[in-house]
Amino acid sequence: xxxxxxxxxxxxxxxxxxxxxxxxxxxxxxxxxxxxxxxxxxxxxxxxxxxxxxxxxxxxxxxxxxxxxxxxxxxxxxxxxxxxxxxxxxxxxxxxxxxxxxxxxxxxxxxxxxxxxxxxxxxxxxxxxxxxxxxxxxxxxxxxxxxxxxxxxxxxxxxxxxxxxxxxxxxxxxxxxxxxxxxxxxxxxxxxxxxxxxxxxxxxxxxxxxxxxxxxxxxxxxxxxxxxxxxxxxxxxxxxxxxxxxxxxxxxxxxxxxxxxxxxxxxxxxxxxxxxxxxxxxxxxxxxxxxxxxxxxxxxxxxxxxxxxxxxxxxxxxxxxxxxxxxxxxxxxxxxxxxxxxxxxxxxxxxxxxxxxxxxxxxxxxxxxxxxxxxxxxxxxxxxxxxxxxxxxxxxxxxxxxxxxxxxxxxxxxxxxxxxxxxxxxxxxxxxxxxxxxxxxxxxxxxxxxxxxxxxxxxxxxxxxxxxxxxxxxxxxxxxxxxxxxxxxxxxxxxxxxxxxxxxxxxxxxxxxxxxxxxxxxxxxxxxxxxxxxxxxxxxxxxxxxxx
Ligand code: GLN
Numbered sequence: 001x002x003x004x005x006x007x008x009x010x011x012x013x014x015x016x017x018x019x020x021x022x023x024x025x026x027x028x029x030x031x032x033x034x035x036x037x038x039x040x041x042x043x044x045x046x047x048x049x050x051x052x053x054x055x056x057x058x059x060x061x062x063x064x065x066x067x068x069x070x071x072x073x074x075x076x077x078x079x080x081x082x083x084x085x086x087x088x089x090x091x092x093x094x095x096x097x098x099x100x101x102x103x104x105x106x107x108x109x110x111x112x113x114x115x116x117x118x119x120x121x122x123x124x125x126x127x128x129x130x131x132x133x134x135x136x137x138x139x140x141x142x143x144x145x146x147x148x149x150x151x152x153x154x155x156x157x158x159x160x161x162x163x164x165x166x167x168x169x170x171x172x173x174x175x176x177x178x179x180x181x182x183x184x185x186x187x188x189x190x191x192x193x194x195x196x197x198x199x200x201x202x203x204x205x206x207x208x209x210x211x212x213x214x215x216x217x218x219x220x221x222x223x224x225x226x227x228x229x230x231x232x233x234x235x236x237x238x239x240x241x242x243x244x245x246x247x248x249x250x251x252x253x254x255x256x257x258x259x260x261x262x263x264x265x266x267x268x269x270x271x272x273x274x275x276x277x278x279x280x281x282x283x284x285x286x287x288x289x290x291x292x293x294x295x296x297x298x299x300x301x302x303x304x305x306x307x308x309x310x311x312x313x314x315x316x317x318x319x320x321x322x323x324x325x326x327x328x329x330x331x332x333x334x335x336x337x338x339x340x341x342x343x344x345x346x347x348x349x350x351x352x353x354x355x356x357x358x359x360x361x362x363x364x365x366x367x368x369x370x371x372x373x374x375x376x377x378x379x380x381x382x383x384x385x386x387x388x389x390x391x392x393x394x395x396x397x398x399x400x401x402x403x404x405x406x407x408x409x410x411x412x413x414x415x416x417x418x419x420x421x422x423x424x425x426x427x428x429x430x431x432x433x434x435x436x437x438x439x440x441x442x443x444x445x446x447x448x449x450x451x452x453x454x455x456x457x458x459x460x461x462x463x464x465x466x467x468x469x470x471x472x473x474x475x476x477x478x479x480x481x482x483x484x485x486x487x488x489x490x491x492x493x494x495x496x497x498x499x500x501x502x503x504x505x506x507x508x509x510x511x512x513x514x515x516x517x518x519x520x521x522x523x524x525x526x527x528x529x530x531x532x533x534x535x536x537x538x539x540x541x542x543x544x545x546x547x548x
Contacts, residue, residue: 001130001168002129002130002131002134002137002168003136003137003167003168003169003170003264003266004130004137004138004139004160004164004170005021005024005136005138005169005170005171005172005264006139006141006157006169006170006171006172007020007021007024007138007139007140007172007173007174008141008154008171008174008198008203008205009141009143009144009145009174009175010144010146010173010174010175010176010190010191010193010194010195010197010198011144011175011190011193011194013143013144015174015175015211016174016211016247017071017140017174018039018070018071018074018075018140019074019078019244019247020172020209020251021037021071021138021140022037022071022074022075022077022078023078023247023248023251024251024256024257024260025037025075025079025138026078026079026278027248027251027252027256027257027273027275028135028138028260028261029079030248030257030274030278031257031261031266031272031273031274032270032271032274033135033136033271034133034134034135035079035081035134035135035136035137035138036079036083036087036134036136037072037075037079037081037083037138037139037140038083038087038088038089038125038126038129038137038138038140039068039069039072039075039087039088039089039139040090040122040125040126040139040140040141040142040153041069041088041090041142042090042091042142042143042147042149042150043090043091043092043142043143043149044090044091044092044095044149045090046090046092046093046096047066047067047088047090047092047093048067048068048070048090049067049432053300053303053305053306054300054302054306056069056070057070057303057305057308058070058073058307058308058309060072060073060076060309060512061434061460061461061509061512062082062083062084062085062087062435062459063082063084063436063457064084064085064436065434065435065436066084066085066086066087066434066435067461068083068085068087068088069088070305070308070309071140071142072087072088073308073309073312073512075087076512076515077312077514077515077516078248080517086128086129087129089122089125091152094118094121094122094152095118098112098117098118098121114152114155115152115155118152118156119152119156119159120156122152122153122156122157123156123159123160126156126157126160127164136264136266139157141153141154141157145173145194145197145198145201146194146197151201154198154202154203155201155202157171157203158202167263167265168264169264170206170260170264171203171204171207172205172206172208172209172260173194173195173208173209174208174209174238175191175194175195175208175209175210175211176190176191176211176212177191177211177212177220177224177237178190178212179212179214179216186214186216186217186220188220188223188224188227191208191210191228192227192228195208195228204229205228205230206230206234206263207230207235207236207256207259207260207263208224208228208230208234208235208236209236209237209238209256210224210235210236210237210238211238211240212237212238212239213240214239215237215239216237221235231259233255233259234259234263236251236254236255236256236259237254238250238251238254245281245282245285245516246282248275248278249275249278249279249282252273252275258273277517281319281516281517284319284320284322284517285319285516287322288318288322288323288324289322289323289324290322290324290531290534291323291324291326291534292323292324292325292326292349292527292530292531292534293325293326293348293534294314294325294327294328294349294350294351294527294530295328295329295330295343295344295347295349295350296314296327296329296330296350296351296353297330297332297335297350297352297353297364297367298329298330298331298332298355298360299333299355299357299359299360300355301331301332302329304327304329307353309509309512309514310351310353310381310511311327312511312514312516313510313511313514313519313523314327314351314526314527315327316514316515316516316517316519316520317514317519317520317523317524317526317527318527319516319519320519320524321524321527321528321531323530323531325527325530328347330343330344331360331363332360332361332363332364332367333359333360333363334363335364335367335370336362336363337366340366340367341370341374344367344370344371344374344376345374347376348377348530348533348534349377349378349527349530350371350376350377350378350379351378351379351380351381351384352364352367352368352378352379352380352381352383352387352388352505353381353382353384354381354382354384354461354462354509355383356383356406357406358406361383361387361404361407365387365390365391365394366391368380368387368390368391368392369395371503372388372391372392372503375501376533377501377503377526377529377530377533378502378504378505379502379504379523380495380504380505380506381505381508381509381510381511382460382462382506382507384505385495385505385506385507386406386464388495388503388505389415389416389466389479389495389505390402390403390404390415390416392474392477392479393413393415393473393474396477396479397470397473397474397476397477397479398477399412399413399470400412401413402414402415403415403416404416404417404464405417405418405464406463406464413470414467415466415467415474416465416466416467417464417467418463418464418465419468419491431463432460432461432462432463433460433461433462433465435459435460436457436458436459436460437458437485437486437493437508438455438456438457438485438486438487439455439457439458439483439484439485439486439494439508440454440455440484440486440489441453441494442454442480442481442482442483445482445483445494445496446482446496446502446504446525447482447494447504447506447522448483450521450524451521452521455486456483458493458508458509458513459508459509459512459513460507460508461509462507465491465507466491466492466495466507468490468492478497478498479495480495480496480497481495482494482495482496483506491507492507493506493508494506494507501529501532502529504522504525504526510522510523
């Protein structure tokens with residue numbers, strides 16, 4: 001049967017619970033264990049699809065069309081397993097399911113209550129993840145102990161251990177051990193309080209992972225061990241690491257995976273850790289020296305988490321090419337006319353990422369136009385494709401005033417439009433083309449060459465499409481529609497230009513499938529062109545120096 005690790009957090013949010021859980025997942029995989037992961041989110045939204053990215057960061061999309069928390073992106077990138085919509089559950093989903101059962105009369109006249117009905121539903125969802133082909137399920141509980149919304153989740157995971165047995169469950173609690181400059185020492189009190197809070201819900205942690213900026217002395221570990229009643233070796237220090245890719249190694253050096261395996265009785269010789277694969281990733285990260293600057297022309301640039309997977313995909317591509325990608329966050333609204341040159345010229349490449357709504361769209365169109373006219377490598381993702389098609393329609397195909405109907409419902413040329421006009425959008429949640437769709441790529445096209453195959457699958461999250469009515473006009477004007485959706489043969493999935501170093505866009509979100517050791521071909525293609533541009537720039541500057 002599967003074993004379960006529950007990860008909770010205390011003291012403060014944003015301590016890196018998702019990365020800690022993901023790193024543990026990776027370490028367990030390095031021990032030959034089959035791992036899956038799940039996030040329980042205490043908020044009431046049914047899924048993060050309706051949450052403003054400013055508030056909550058990106059929505060991570062799974063193959064089966066789940067709109068999930070961005071932590072699932074960390075999980076997939078670290079454990080290298082595709083997750084699914086059931087890998088994320090929110091209070092909203094749990095209550096919806098329970099209320100639907102109540103309406104069907106499933107509770108046979110009983111009063112429906114948080115305990116046992118809500119807690120049973122939570123446990124059932126966790127239990128379902130433990131399948132024959134999974135050794136360990138890591139469950140991260142979102143939020144912080146002490147939050148009102150988290151209480152049913154803590155109660156559910158407390159009960160869970162009773163039901164599946166002591167040796168099948170491990171509770172890992174993440175806290176902060178701050179350094180107080182005025183006192184000149186690290187403080188354990190917040191950790192003690194947080195553990196007390198967890199215990200008041202009936203959960204005694206087995207492992208405490210302590211985040212701190214600087215290493216702290218072993219005497220402090222012994223103090224935490226004594227006061228929080230965990231074994232001294234189960235107090236794990238997680239000092240800030242230079243990059244997120246170091247975290248698994250930091251935690252391994254502290255013995256985290258050993259103690260978890262020990263607690264779960266997974267400590268047989270067949271489960272020795274082999275970290276060589278991850279060390280190779282890290283070697284590549286550390287060897288990446290040549291700097292390339294890639295601009296992401298976005299709307300939510302004040303919260304880079306809104307584009308987390310895009311930034312990660314760019315970095316992964318860089319590692320494989322020995323390059324360190326520096327992401328420049330460019331406010332789309334700031335890119336207009338003359339200013340486009342000033343903003344974009346110094347960049348080695350640009351990405352026009354996905355997004356919703358009108359604000360900043362004209363800046364994205366201007367960026368697409370600038371990149372097209374000046375040979376700047378440019379990759380468009382979803383809304384980015386829309387911006388690039390609009391640019392091409394207006395400025396090359398002669399369709400003045402062309403637009404996406406999302407931005408201008410009365411545009412004379414709706415080159416981007418809703419295709420299923422029968423579908424009236426009455427609800428905002430879950431009404432998009434979501435999840436994996438297969439595309440056929442045009443033989444000999446740039447994208448076919450990059451992917452190295454002609455049938456590919458990518459994840460989607462959008463409503464608007466290239467309007468097939470204008471496809472002929474655009475193609476006559478030189479736009480290459482180099483990939484179409486495989487079943488209907490009509491929906492444009494990829495566009496590109498022949499006479500350009502890299503002006504390529506996709507209706508999909510390829511960023512979700514990039515891995516640290518397996519960069520995505522579109523991002524690799526873009527960063528390779530960016531490198532060339534960066535290298536060609538340096539001698540030019542030197543020449544000018546020589547002349548001067
Ligand atoms: N807003 C656009 C649409 O709904 C693009 C969505 C996106 O970029 N994810 O089609």
